[in-house]
Amino acid sequence: MTERSTSEKIASAARRLLDREGADAITMRRVAEAVGITAMAVYRHYPNRxxxxxxxxxxxxxxxxxxxxxxxxxxxxxxxxxxxxxxxxxxxxxxxxxxxxxxxxxxxxxxxxxxxxxxxxxxxxxxxxxxxxxxxxxxxxxxxxxxxxxxxxxxxxxxxxxxxxxxxxxxxxxxxxxxxxxxxxxxxxxxxx
Known part of the structure; x- marks a missing residue:
């Protein structure tokens, strides 16, 4: 089994937040925390929220x-x-x-x-x-x-x-x-x- 990429992990964490709390709950910081990376690392994959x-x-x-x-x-x-x-x-x-x-x-x-x-x-x-x-x-x-x-x-x-x-x-x-x-x-x- 291949390990998921960081981009896939970010998208997955954001989907979970979306499903639980809605779009307003999605912040770069919360997604980063869920993945275990820094908020700045999220910006390498997505330009902004x-x-x-x-x-x-x-x-x-x-x-x-x-x-x-x-x-x-x-x-x-x-x-x-x-x-x-x-x-x-x-x-x-x-x-x-x-x-x-x-x-x-x-x-x-x-x-x-x-x-x-x-x-x-x-x-x-x-x-x-x-x-x-x-x-x-x-x-x-x-x-x-x-x-x-x-x-x-x-x-x-x-x-x-x-x-x-x-x-x-x-x-x-x-x-x-x-x-x-x-x-x-x-x-x-x-x-x-």
Whole structure:
């Protein structure tokens, strides 16, 4: 077994802090203490705290992208979009603080709507866009701006997730998932032919 590099140890320590306490708890000093190195040694691997947080968020997006790539949803447009929604829900509920960092914390270099999305630079939005395009081509969905719909659907789900994680919804995870499904169905009703 090979020994992990210092950079890997730093990222791992930062992930643990993120999962336990959230992004605000991550400081170069705390990460260094967890690894057993000096704070200055962390700067050899990450230029600053923002760079470390960006690295963590990028890691979260890579994990979510892998889940989406492994999905291979089948069925009609609605069913395939539901499967994509389930992947987002699983990711968010398993790693809530990572999800918050990825989607809600301002970060330098974070993808922005509409330019990055329209350019295909969002690997987590591209699968939904492809399904929506197919639905429009098949005549199942009304012709509309695919990227605006992707962004709206994401905003609906992310907003519900953050309200749930923030304790603003008094329901179990199972009930919350059902609520998300009903919300999705109402949204789909509005864009279907």
């Amino acid at each position: 923002a760079g470390l947080l960006n690295g963590l968020a990028d890691e979260g997006f890579a994990e979510l992208t892998l889940r989406l790539e492994g999905l291979r949803p089948s069925g009609d447009v609605k069913r395939r979009l539901e499967r994509v929604m389930d992947v987002f829900l699983d990711h968010a509920l398993e790693r809530p603080r990572m999800f918050e960092l990825m989607f809600l914390k301002p970060r330098e270099g974070a993808r922005r709507f509409p330019e990055d999305f329209r350019a295909g630079r969002s690997p987590t939005a591209n699968p939904s866009a492809a399904i929506l395009r197919e639905g429009m081509e098949e005549g199942v969905l009304r012709e509309d701006d695919v990227w605006e719909i992707v962004f709206e659907m994401g905003a609906l789900l992310q907003g519900l997730i953050m309200l749930y994680l923030g304790g603003r919804m008094s329901m179990s995870e199972k009930e919350f998932r059902k609520f998300c499904r009903r919300s999705f169905e109402r949204y789909m009703h509005g864009i279907c032919r």
